[in-house]
Amino acid sequence: MNSSKPVRGRPRDPAVEKRILTAAMDTYARTGWAAFTMDAVAQCSGVGKSALYLRWSSKEKLLVDALEEHSAPVLAPDTGALETDVLALATELLRYFLDPVGWVAVRVAVDSAVQTAAFGHIRDRIVRMHNEAASDMVQRAVRRGEFPGEEQVQPFIQALYGAVLMHVLTLDPGGRDQARDNLEEHVAPLVDFVLSRIRPE
Amino acid sequence: MNSSKPVRGRPRDPAVEKRILTAAMDTYARTGWAAFTMDAVAQCSGVGKSALYLRWSSKEKLLVDALEEHSAPVLAPDTGALETDVLALATELLRYFLDPVGWVAVRVAVDSAVQTAAFGHIRDRIVRMHNEAASDMVQRAVRRGEFPGEEQVQPFIQALYGAVLMHVLTLDPGGRDQARDNLEEHVAPLVDFVLSRIRPE
Amino acid sequence: MNSSKPVRGRPRDPAVEKRILTAAMDTYARTGWAAFTMDAVAQCSGVGKSALYLRWSSKEKLLVDALEEHSAPVLAPDTGALETDVLALATELLRYFLDPVGWVAVRVAVDSAVQTAAFGHIRDRIVRMHNEAASDMVQRAVRRGEFPGEEQVQPFIQALYGAVLMHVLTLDPGGRDQARDNLEEHVAPLVDFVLSRIRPE
């Protein structure tokens, strides 16, 4: 069925793509946006700049793809009960936000929320990616009768996500390190708060 | 007591400082980070680059100060009841996040959360600035017996702030415009949800 | 044999080099050292500053090369007799010193005579360039028996060059303009004097 691409010329080396994305994440994670340079990524992945611009037309686009590639997108396992589902999701989310890779998603989403064209639809993809898992989870709870009404789904998700995000944002560098080793301890109060009044008293 | 600075040489013109900060916010708000240029700010404020670098050693530092200067830091009025206080605060917060100036605060906080030196303590300042108003508000509620316990203060604030932040993050450009004109409508569900967590059943 | 440079990457465009050198001389000649700006040269030659600094690490270096490139280095024609040779050389030299391009050579030689590193060997190149033609001329005269002894060659050349140089240095702006149109008239007395030193009585 691949007769539809009668590729003439040398085919793209898939290894190159992989090397670039890895190098991109490495570079960003290690040195931050300021030193996230196309030349640096090229050098670090042993690739010419042509290979980069052949695939991504700008730095931003590359970063987003690198991000998407290297982020296990916060799975929300079906534990059978909302409470445990939420705890698992929040824990996973905290781990994600504390990881350089995960934090990039936040950064890009925040950046792209205000930018105009060519950068705007990136936020969509990131938001959607994260929303789906959470929505599924809540829908299951609704079906089980654990969650009051349809109209509180978005506020719930936004409060949950937002609480974890704000919690991370509030931590100082030392706190971040400490949190990485005690995920549940940091997450529990937030989950407790968000679930209170939903849980049958 | 001011013998410690016997003012040698020409003193810095405070008007210059003001003009720069205004021009900085203008430039950023109008053109975004990409076109937020030191030369542009200098030109637009009728100031030499020396005057800029005499006060701020980098673009980032300048932006942060401009931010702090020009952001009325989300006053939480004392309406006498937690419910109305929270609604007012959340509305103000939404307006703030939808404003270019306000969104910069988020951007910088997110950026600086992961960076190390020379950019790190900025997050502290921003976080602290926003935390104070909210904490005061909740403390008042605690005193009035409207708020259950001390240990839920931080989760409450983080959920409230986070929910508004996530809400803004979720909006597409069109939604942002629409939200600016219907602040309460967007804020109400979130406030309802968060407040229902602490309402006695 | 050219295996020593296997030409990796895009080769430098020789046309760029040429355009820069021309623009450099133009800029210098028109506006003098004060307005001889790297940005100006770049702009005027339709070239980025990168292309400039890729080849010359400083303004001075560029000027020197521009100089060398665009100075027909005072040819001393073989007329068959010392007297006419000297007159021709001196006339040519006067024209050269009165030309902005030529005077740069003097300026740079004088500057670099006292500077130490990174600017010093430039004087050598300029001096050597001018010395060769003159030495050839005198050697021919020595072979013809028109010039007394080997040991007077350097004093002779230095007196001849020096006399023309001092003559130009002595002229006021008006005099310079007038001299440009009457080269021989200005040169003749100097040549007469210098030649009379070696003429058999």
Add this chain to the structure above:
Amino acid sequence: MNSSKPVRGRPRDPAVEKRILTAAMDTYARTGWAAFTMDAVAQCSGVGKSALYLRWSSKEKLLVDALEEHSAPVLAPDTGALETDVLALATELLRYFLDPVGWVAVRVAVDSAVQTAAFGHIRDRIVRMHNEAASDMVQRAVRRGEFPGEEQVQPFIQALYGAVLMHVLTLDPGGRDQARDNLEEHVAPLVDFVLSRIRPE
């Protein structure tokens, strides 16, 4: 009699002028034109920039005055005979050209020969300063009948000065050091050449 200047306000400190001129020469001699900075001169002489610009309207003007102040202007002693006069003058001239202070004169003269207004009459002053001593010397010789005719005066002076100048210009750094310790040895051949045919055979 000094009632004609009923100086109001604080009188100028003459020591300041002296300190500045000394610091100017020091700075130039040590570091060359590139590092000859108004701020540097001010700092090095313990003086504010105002004091500098109160007296000289530009860097160039200051340098010229510093130059004039600190250069014993090549005295040509009356030894009673042209030959010894010329030898003394040339020796003194060589010493002068080999001295940083003296070389500045050359540099400024060369620079100002091509520059337009505000810098041009400086060459006049320098040229005149040096011309007077030499002219006097030759006039004495003319009166004594040691020098042929009036019309050869300028060529003679220009050849003499020029020969010494070119000789210095031709020296490499090592040669300059060596010449400073053997002035006569370097000067003698030049003087011999210029004086030949004038001296009674």
Add this chain to the structure above:
DNA sequence: ACATAAGCGAGACGGTACGTCGCGTCTTTAA
């Protein structure tokens, strides 16, 4: 087999912003 087409590493290129530094002026306090 050999032309044609594309991928790829390397790095030149036109721009543009960076942060620094110097000029010559201005503005303060102290003498």
Add this chain to the structure above:
DNA sequence: TTAAAGACGCGACGTACCGTCTCGCTTATGT
């Protein structure tokens, strides 16, 4: 009014990146 200190507007410096462009070479397909 001078003097020391240093802020100020301006503009060039030399560096670094962006995104594009050419090289020479490699690796495929199509004839």
